[in-house]
Amino acid sequence: MEAIINQLKSLALTEALPFLLKAIGALALWFVGRTVINAFRRVLNLALQKRQLDATLIRYVESLFSGSLTILLLLAILGMMGVETTSFAALLAAAGIAIGTAWSGLLSNFAAGVFLLVLRPFRVGDEISAAGVAGVVQEIGLFATTLDTGDNLRISVGNNRLFGDNIINFTHHPHRRVVVKVPLLHGSDVHGLMSALKERVALVPGVQEQPAPSVDVVEYTALGPVVGIGVSAKPTQAGPTQVAVLHAVTEILTSAGYIVPPQTAQQLLSKAS
16 A cells, blocks of 8 residues: 555656646746737737727737747647647648638638728728618728628628729728719700709709809700809718709709700600609
């Protein structure tokens, strides 16, 4: 019995005690390492906020550095415990290749999201049209971009599809040009109508003084000339301003006794149906 006890004591001194010391050292290294990583993350967050970067980009950079440092910390702990880390690193690389192959589409969206955040073809709050959808950007995520459409629908578009298509940003410039075309008949007082339209359109709410509104003949048809009325408005007010311009044009034409050409009326009815 004493021999067994002596063997157990010897085993505890030679095996258990070193393992316990390694475990305590690994736990201490983990807590110290996590404290250092969290402190580095806070410093990185403050540095990026001072540069006034996008919040999504800041979170992405934080997660990237924090994840990388955590993996290095785990490898250091495994090395302290006596685990062969070279085979573990090879296994991790093989798993990364397998995951990358399986998630190729997701990773392409991830890469496109990084380019969208860096190149900034649009920002949150901009009204854009791309990848067959149009709406106001609500969030630029790492894998998808969220938009709210004009009919109050929320659409999430993969960043890879969005970045690979032509992107139209309606709100990038301080003003947006709106053009309304009015077909006139031969024999009408074209110059008088154009002067009246220009004066009336300048009074429409939402129409900017600069660039000034323009009224010009843009084309000729068999029925008569077509007048184009161009006005500038704030990008967010382009739709309501266009409607207000149409109402103003209707008032001027009605007061002048203007009659819509029959062929034009038929075309409008066919489009409406």
